[in-house]
Amino acid sequence: MDHLDRLENIGVHILREAYASFKNLxxxxxxxxxxxxxxxxxxxxxFGHVPFPLVHIDTHYKIPEMIEYRDRLAREWKLTMVVxxxxxxxxxxxxxxxxNADRLTCCKKLKTEALVNTLNGSWKRYRMxxxxxxxxxxxxxxxxxxxxxxxxxxxxxxxSKERYFSPRDNRSEWDIGDQPPEFWNQFxxxxxxxxxxxxxxxxxxxxxxIWEYIERESxxxxxxxxxxxxxxxxxxxxCGPCTNPIDSTxxxxxxxxxxxxxxKLKNIAERSGRAQDKDDGGGLETLRREGYM
Amino acid sequence: MDIVIxxxxxxxxxxxxxxLLADTGSLPEGKLEQVKENCERNSKPFEYAFLIDALxxxxxxxxxxxxxxxxxxxxxxxxxxxxxxxxxxxxxNMVSGAARAEAALLVIDAGEGVRENSKRHGYMLSMLGVRQxxxxxxxxxLVRYDESVYNSIVNEYGAFLKxxxxxxxxxxxxxxxxxxxxxxLVNAMAWYSGKSILDVLDDFTSGKDDADKPLRMPVQxxxxxxxxxxxxxxxxxxxxxGSLAVGDEVVFYPSGKKSRIRSIEGFKTKETKTMAAPYPxxxxxxxQIYITRGEMAANSHEAKPLVSSRIxxxxxxxxxxxxxxxxxxxxxxxxxxxxxxxxxVHRVIDASDLSCTEQKEMIxxxxxxxxxxxxxxPIAFDVAGDNTLTSRFVIVDEYEISGGGIIxxxxxxxxxxxxxxxxxxxxxxxxxxxxxxxxxxxxxxxSCLVLVSGKKNQGKKGLARALEKTLFNDGRVVxxxxxxxxxxxxxxxxxxxxGKDERSEHIRRLAExxxxxxxxxxxxxxxxxxxxxSDLEIIKTVVNPDRIMTVWVGDDSASDINCDIxxxxxxxxxxxxxxxxxxxxxxxxxxxIFNPW
Numbered sequence: 095m096d097h098l099d100r101l102e103n104i105g106v107h108i109l110r111e112a113y114a115s116f117k118n119l120x121x122x123x124x125x126x127x128x129x130x131x132x133x134x135x136x137x138x139x140x141f142g143h144v145p146f147p148l149v150h151i152d153t154h155y156k157i158p159e160m161i162e163y164r165d166r167l168a169r170e171w172k173l174t175m176v177v178x179x180x181x182x183x184x185x186x187x188x189x190x191x192x193x194n195a196d197r198l199t200c201c202k203k204l205k206t207e208a209l210v211n212t213l214n215g216s217w218k219r220y221r222m223x224x225x226x227x228x229x230x231x232x233x234x235x236x237x238x239x240x241x242x243x244x245x246x247x248x249x250x251x252x253x254s255k256e257r258y259f260s261p262r263d264n265r266s267e268w269d270i271g272d273q274p275p276e277f278w279n280q281f282x283x284x285x286x287x288x289x290x291x292x293x294x295x296x297x298x299x300x301x302x303x304i305w306e307y308i309e310r311e312s313x314x315x316x317x318x319x320x321x322x323x324x325x326x327x328x329x330x331x332x333c334g335p336c337t338n339p340i341d342s343t344x345x346x347x348x349x350x351x352x353x354x355x356x357x358k359l360k361n362i363a364e365r366s367g368r369a370q371d372k373d374d375g376g377g378l379e380t381l382r383r384e385g386y387m
Numbered sequence: 388m389d390i391v392i393x394x395x396x397x398x399x400x401x402x403x404x405x406x407l408l409a410d411t412g413s414l415p416e417g418k419l420e421q422v423k424e425n426c427e428r429n430s431k432p433f434e435y436a437f438l439i440d441a442l443x444x445x446x447x448x449x450x451x452x453x454x455x456x457x458x459x460x461x462x463x464x465x466x467x468x469x470x471x472x473x474x475x476x477x478x479x480n481m482v483s484g485a486a487r488a489e490a491a492l493l494v495i496d497a498g499e500g501v502r503e504n505s506k507r508h509g510y511m512l513s514m515l516g517v518r519q520x521x522x523x524x525x526x527x528x529l530v531r532y533d534e535s536v537y538n539s540i541v542n543e544y545g546a547f548l549k550x551x552x553x554x555x556x557x558x559x560x561x562x563x564x565x566x567x568x569x570x571x572l573v574n575a576m577a578w579y580s581g582k583s584i585l586d587v588l589d590d591f592t593s594g595k596d597d598a599d600k601p602l603r604m605p606v607q608x609x610x611x612x613x614x615x616x617x618x619x620x621x622x623x624x625x626x627x628x629g630s631l632a633v634g635d636e637v638v639f640y641p642s643g644k645k646s647r648i649r650s651i652e653g654f655k656t657k658e659t660k661t662m663a664a665p666y667p668x669x670x671x672x673x674x675q676i677y678i679t680r681g682e683m684a685a686n687s688h689e690a691k692p693l694v695s696s697r698i699x700x701x702x703x704x705x706x707x708x709x710x711x712x713x714x715x716x717x718x719x720x721x722x723x724x725x726x727x728x729x730x731x732v733h734r735v736i737d738a739s740d741l742s743c744t745e746q747k748e749m750i751x752x753x754x755x756x757x758x759x760x761x762x763x764x765p766i767a768f769d770v771a772g773d774n775t776l777t778s779r780f781v782i783v784d785e786y787e788i789s790g791g792g793i794i795x796x797x798x799x800x801x802x803x804x805x806x807x808x809x810x811x812x813x814x815x816x817x818x819x820x821x822x823x824x825x826x827x828x829x830x831x832x833x834s835c836l837v838l839v840s841g842k843k844n845q846g847k848k849g850l851a852r853a854l855e856k857t858l859f860n861d862g863r864v865v866x867x868x869x870x871x872x873x874x875x876x877x878x879x880x881x882x883x884x885x886g887k888d889e890r891s892e893h894i895r896r897l898a899e900x901x902x903x904x905x906x907x908x909x910x911x912x913x914x915x916x917x918x919x920x921s922d923l924e925i926i927k928t929v930v931n932p933d934r935i936m937t938v939w940v941g942d943d944s945a946s947d948i949n950c951d952i953x954x955x956x957x958x959x960x961x962x963x964x965x966x967x968x969x970x971x972x973x974x975x976x977x978x979x980i981f982n983p984w
Contacts, residue, residue: 100665
């Protein structure tokens, strides 16, 4: 059994536990490589099916290609695709840099608040109609009690302390100093009404593992990760204004793996292109305590 | 390979890891500088521990609060190092980190010597099943690299480990701050001829031989994604030990049902005819049997798991509130979750000094206890000596995992004698070629046993007959079975013999008759005088407990069972009609009777 097998085994096991434990389960899909690997693991766990909705928080600052890719895979893989947003903040321009908010406030509004209120069902959700290809208001407004997220422990400090099953209180807040114990493949699947549980099947994966797995399984990824001739590519995907491409000539998955293993990216943190981390003193702890994924 | 680093608070665990990362070049570029800069800005002296203690509270207090995963690579292999907190308050976090590890580094401060949590953590490692341990005597620089200080710790702690049956791989004297003996040996401790931490890590062995043991696969779910146009019924779960192959005869416990593996299923995997631990499996069966999450699959030609509702276990308690006898808890083992009660505390051990008390009635936070636990339903398991992975369980108090246990012994429960007969029956059972679902579709009903009980002369029989008639007129396949019908025929050999054992045997035979009729797809209505909890347990062992509905007629003050429906008295026809309608509604809600459209 190689290391990728081991990671895949844990991931599949956790997904099946989550599916058995939560009546209202969903998976967050950011369109990035990690949550796409997660989606692939779900298809493995459920023999080609994805028996729960995928939730995408659209900040409307995402790079357009990401949305096209999302809708294409949703159609091809017959996914139940649900989209949420912070309409008020967008209408009132509480955004960065073209509105009147700084980076962290923008993140908090467009991502954290949109996520929290989409998950608990208090804001409108839009569901893809596979017959028309368009999005319609989702009649289901029940809160999701289990939320599968593609966070990895090696991304930043607060994620290195996560549990596979991590509770959030009724305001979606994370009590990082008092997390429940988790051992022997038994997870926190019992929870008080009003609270929910975040499920993290990818905690043990590194960025390199993700790319090696994408290569092994031939998982389709958005082309923004690759250099198309101008010597630039995205290493981590987020909103246009806060995510910068890096200098790299990696044109395919193999190039990226080589670059991570021995090239110049070997010792540079993955989220170095994400400006909001720096504004939080080098981590995401503040955002994540409040409900950010 | 996952390695955990444990030990008493402030003995320098995070510093050792920070140093290991820095000295092997495992840190991202600029990380060291960034942390140093952060320290300067906040006018704090730099510590290697800050590389790991990422949380704001951790840096402010200078302690590790929660276990962190740290990724690190030696020339030999990849590691995930789990930095566990040493503070007693965070023992649950230490347990969460340590339980995943295949090996442990246990750190002891040379100056402070062996402390309470040095011992407690050693003890917890042995309970959690971490067998490979290296002991690090840290801060040797503070004792001027004195060999005699090191030796006295080796002797003292070595003796403790021996008492709890742990043989450490080695002891290593180091200085985390100075980086001595972390990645290479130093002259300051020329008297030490062993290996550096890095070399000791590479010496640990990874991977287990779980695939060679008998098959144990807790069923996580049985999937049928008809909504997506997929008619396969796939039994899924992670194989804990052993292996399975197409054609194998598998038995599921605790129900004792068997079938044969028809195919092994997967998505985007190579087609295969065998699978082994520790892979997650999915397979279809030759004969369709009704099984659900919570059963454990075993191979009929290998050692069987044990089944009981009573177990004797070693248990450590992490809960804020103590574990007490009066309260009901949830016990989770494999994929099953049952209600459980603490029946008896045999003794409580203080893991920090191994002292024992036998007089305790409860298990308090951080206690380790030997106790007997009674579950509301039988569970399938192995004892720790036979199979560690299937002997482990957790206890949930309110919504939190609050304790972990290892089953040492199967205790007798009242159903053992019935269960043995049921297993043999199931094993020998000739299955109908008509699947239960086909029968259900045809009859527009699932089979069910409706037990009508109560004191004498309350109108039980009248109600039962009225129910039979109404359901029959609705077109259902229903039969009323009076207990007398069984008494003079099937029970002829034991009729008239009085005693508790005879009553149990009467009930068992009645349940066996019910089982046959339910296999035929029938809704069976049975009346029995003053049914007790122990009678009901026998019936639940013999027939599918999910298909039993109980009705109590009249005064229930002396009854010890919880029924689904209570009826005042059913002596008039109007009342009977009223209650028949309620029972019918219940059967509809629970999916026993349904309409084909």
